[in-house]
Amino acid sequence: MAKVSPKKTPMREQDPQVRIDNFEEVPFGYSEEEAMIEAARCLQCKKPLCMQGCPVEIDIPGFIMHIAEGRFQEAVVTLKKKNVLPAVCGRVCPQEEQCEKLCVLGKKFEPVAIGRLERFSADWEASRGEAPLPRKKKSTGKRVAVVGSGPAGITVAGDLIQRGHRVTMFEALHEAGGVLVYGIPEFRLPKKIVAREVNHVVRMGVKLVMDRVIGTIETVDELLEQYDAVFLGTGAGLPWFLNIPGENLNHIYSANEYLTRANLMKAYLFPEYDTPIFRGKRVATIGGGNVAMDSARTALRLGAAQSIIIYRRSRQEMPARLEEIHHAEQEGVDFRLLTNPVAFHGDETGFVKEVECLRMELGEPDASGRRRPVPVEGSNFRITVDSVVISIGNSPNPLIPNTTPGLETGKWGNIQIEETTGKTSKKGVFAGGDVATGAATVISAMGAGRRAARAMHEYLVTGRWEPQETS
Amino acid sequence: MNKIAARDMVVPNIHLLTVEAPDMPGKLRAGHFIMVKADEFGERIPLTVADWDEQSGTVTCALMQAGRSTRKLAEMNAGDCVSTFVGPLGKPLQIEKFGTVVCAGGCYGIGSIYPVARAMKAAGNRVITLIEARGRYLVYWEDKLRETSDVLMVSTSDGSTPFRGRNSDRLRVLIEDGEEIHRVIAMGCTFMMADISETTRPAEIPTRVSLNTVMVDGTGMCGACRVEVDGNTRFACVDGPDFDGHAVNWDLLRIRRRAYYHQETISEER
Numbered sequence: 001m002a003k004v005s006p007k008k009t010p011m012r013e014q015d016p017q018v019r020i021d022n023f024e025e026v027p028f029g030y031s032e033e034e035a036m037i038e039a040a041r042c043l044q045c046k047k048p049l050c051m052q053g054c055p056v057e058i059d060i061p062g063f064i065m066h067i068a069e070g071r072f073q074e075a076v077v078t079l080k081k082k083n084v085l086p087a088v089c090g091r092v093c094p095q096e097e098q099c100e101k102l103c104v105l106g107k108k109f110e111p112v113a114i115g116r117l118e119r120f121s122a123d124w125e126a127s128r129g130e131a132p133l134p135r136k137k138k139s140t141g142k143r144v145a146v147v148g149s150g151p152a153g154i155t156v157a158g159d160l161i162q163r164g165h166r167v168t169m170f171e172a173l174h175e176a177g178g179v180l181v182y183g184i185p186e187f188r189l190p191k192k193i194v195a196r197e198v199n200h201v202v203r204m205g206v207k208l209v210m211d212r213v214i215g216t217i218e219t220v221d222e223l224l225e226q227y228d229a230v231f232l233g234t235g236a237g238l239p240w241f242l243n244i245p246g247e248n249l250n251h252i253y254s255a256n257e258y259l260t261r262a263n264l265m266k267a268y269l270f271p272e273y274d275t276p277i278f279r280g281k282r283v284a285t286i287g288g289g290n291v292a293m294d295s296a297r298t299a300l301r302l303g304a305a306q307s308i309i310i311y312r313r314s315r316q317e318m319p320a321r322l323e324e325i326h327h328a329e330q331e332g333v334d335f336r337l338l339t340n341p342v343a344f345h346g347d348e349t350g351f352v353k354e355v356e357c358l359r360m361e362l363g364e365p366d367a368s369g370r371r372r373p374v375p376v377e378g379s380n381f382r383i384t385v386d387s388v389v390i391s392i393g394n395s396p397n398p399l400i401p402n403t404t405p406g407l408e409t410g411k412w413g414n415i416q417i418e419e420t421t422g423k424t425s426k427k428g429v430f431a432g433g434d435v436a437t438g439a440a441t442v443i444s445a446m447g448a449g450r451r452a453a454r455a456m457h458e459y460l461v462t463g464r465w466e467p468q469e470t471s
Numbered sequence: 472m473n474k475i476a477a478r479d480m481v482v483p484n485i486h487l488l489t490v491e492a493p494d495m496p497g498k499l500r501a502g503h504f505i506m507v508k509a510d511e512f513g514e515r516i517p518l519t520v521a522d523w524d525e526q527s528g529t530v531t532c533a534l535m536q537a538g539r540s541t542r543k544l545a546e547m548n549a550g551d552c553v554s555t556f557v558g559p560l561g562k563p564l565q566i567e568k569f570g571t572v573v574c575a576g577g578c579y580g581i582g583s584i585y586p587v588a589r590a591m592k593a594a595g596n597r598v599i600t601l602i603e604a605r606g607r608y609l610v611y612w613e614d615k616l617r618e619t620s621d622v623l624m625v626s627t628s629d630g631s632t633p634f635r636g637r638n639s640d641r642l643r644v645l646i647e648d649g650e651e652i653h654r655v656i657a658m659g660c661t662f663m664m665a666d667i668s669e670t671t672r673p674a675e676i677p678t679r680v681s682l683n684t685v686m687v688d689g690t691g692m693c694g695a696c697r698v699e700v701d702g703n704t705r706f707a708c709v710d711g712p713d714f715d716g717h718a719v720n721w722d723l724l725r726i727r728r729r730a731y732y733h734q735e736t737i738s739e740e741r
Binding site for chain 1: 494495498508512513514515539540543554555556557558559560687688690691692693694695697698699704706709723726727729730731734735737738
């Protein structure tokens with residue numbers, strides 16, 4: 001066997017100094033040659049551990065083998081058997097926590113760049129025009145409503161239409177894709193890719209209805225009069241704030257607002273587009289997740305001279321993907337770790353001008369297993385800013401729970417489901433993704449969608465809601 | 472995409488926009504709002520509903536032309552389409568028999584107070600409707616409001632109507648004259664709603680206001696519409712827009728409404 005290269009085949013990307021002035025995608029992706037070189041690193045394990053790390057159970061060695069052999073179309077077919085959104089997942093999945101973490105090669109060397117190869121396959125297919133449509137099963141005559149067109153909803157819609165059900169997908173906003181269009185920035189996930197993936201399920205026959213807020217224009221109970229089953233994939237759309245003094249000063253944004261203005265509403269093209277956004281020169285983003293990285297990097301692209309991340313724990317505890325942290329550092333985002341905001345101060349007209357912070361140190365591990373940050377008494381200091389983005393998480397949107405009798409929710413307003421099936425407390429209603437778990441990842445939402453789709457199919461065919469008795 | 476059934480400038484600078492939205496009228500209640508986006512490049516802006524008609528399947532909003540987004544809508548005509556018209560959004564007003572209810576409207580709120588007066592009247596209340604404008608030439612829907620009110624009182628600051636002053640002045644006179652008022656609803660500019668709330672505070676008359684904040688999605692997702700009520704942060708879009716006027720932090724609301732003043736100027740100068 002040829003000697004395996006210890007490192008991943010590098011992926012070319014835009015120079016940091018150039019890219020901070022544009023919203024174009026950062027990495028360029030592999031060429032066919034690069035992909036084949038990288039694919040050849042795969043050991044084709046008999047018992048592939050990588051697959052255990054994939055929430056949607058992609059046949060990873062299978063599609064990589066096809067790439068290694070230059071059979072790119074077959075690679076795509078293999079991928080799409082399990083993943084309806086490979087172009088998205090190849091870009092935004094935390095592979096280092098999933099498939100690549102378990103890659104055998106990773107014990108000695110860098111793991112196979114599974115994510116990059118997934119992205120390559122999807123992009124290769126897209127470069128050849130419209131993707132062929134998978135075969136649909138014979139019509140069952142059953143009707144399904146999918147509420148929310150984010151990753152969970154798209155997965156459910158795609159799976160159920162293939163099984164022969166009639167699927168209608170509702171979206172509250174004016175563009176489909178959920179967090180993929182309002183949250184994740186263009187430079188990380190180009191919107192034309194999302195549009196292509198959404199279009200794929202529409203071409204498969206899913207009816208997409210935009211500008212429709214389920215819960216108000218139509219309740220879930222009313223949907224159940226017209227549909228045989230309902231899937232709720234409405235996401236984690238209610239931003240958390242810190243609840244500290246001064247938080248409602250002007251130019252203090254939730255990450256949801258900041259990114260929605262920039263991405264969905266295209267405020268980065270203001271005034272060509274009408275939605276404004278404040279182009280801060282000194283922007284502080286509070287939080288350490290992917291959304292915080294997205295916000296801090298968006299701020300740079302909107303012209304910030306200084307983009308600061310304020311995070312109360314240390315680098316080790318940051319929940320963001322390594323690649324995102326790395327890209328943010330390359331672009332000059334300034335990390336202020338072990339720093340916790342306690343107040344915002346404004347000028348006399350109500351605009352934020354300073355963040356008051358406390359220094360923190362790490363204490364004993366807390367419930368999350370991460371070391372708890374403990375404030376250093378009297379260490380207060382202030383950072384001068386002209387805008388702030390608060391990126392500390394979201395809870396599920398309350399619109400549907402509030403208008404759906406019989407739908408049980410948990411402490412955070414999250415819809416309670418049976419994990420393996422997505423069944424809610426209400427007959428015929430399934431849920432999955434962030435609305436059930438609280439803010440998580442695209443791929444975990446897709447995994448939940450996949451499980452729910454399986455159970456929904458079962459329910460649609462048998463009409464049986466209660467779990468089968470096992471004797 | 473929703474087709475515009477009619478768009479009329481009913482008085483200078485105020486437009487009535489009637490949009491085809493067949494299944495919406497049956498779901499609308501007084502106090503609901505709609506998010507509207509004029510075209511591909513447009514901003515999403517909230518408009519409180521002023522009327523609806525189940526038979527024709529249309530919804531009417533009153534809007535004041537005050538910036539680029541409202542100007543775009545004001546320049547559209549019957550037959551044109553708005554790219555987004557989504558609703559109903561927000562919590563509807565509490566409608567029940569309170570006794571005597573004062574409905575106060577000004578500016579676009581003369582339109583949006585109409586369904587409130589209508590619903591309050593239908594619930595068996597004695598409805599006193601107060602509307603205000605700078606001059607008589609800015610008053611609209613007097614006939615419609617008269618039909619749904621026991622008493623309609625028009626105030627103008629230039630004295631072109633018998634009562635010179637503002638809604639709050641008129642309300643003060645009512646209170647001083649011993650009119651027993653059980654509830655006040657105010658819709659219109661921030662100044663008027665704050666003013667009304669201050670007027671009813673000493674007598675502790677329950678006062679509801681419909682806050683008109685900056686919004687982006689209108690469904691609770693972004694928090695642009697943060698307001699402070701009773702010292703707590705609330706989202707106008709999902710917790711409101713209807714709030715207790717005596718508990719609202721009006722200074723903060725005024726500050727937050729100015730957040731994009733500078734950008735609005737740039738946008739208008741295009």
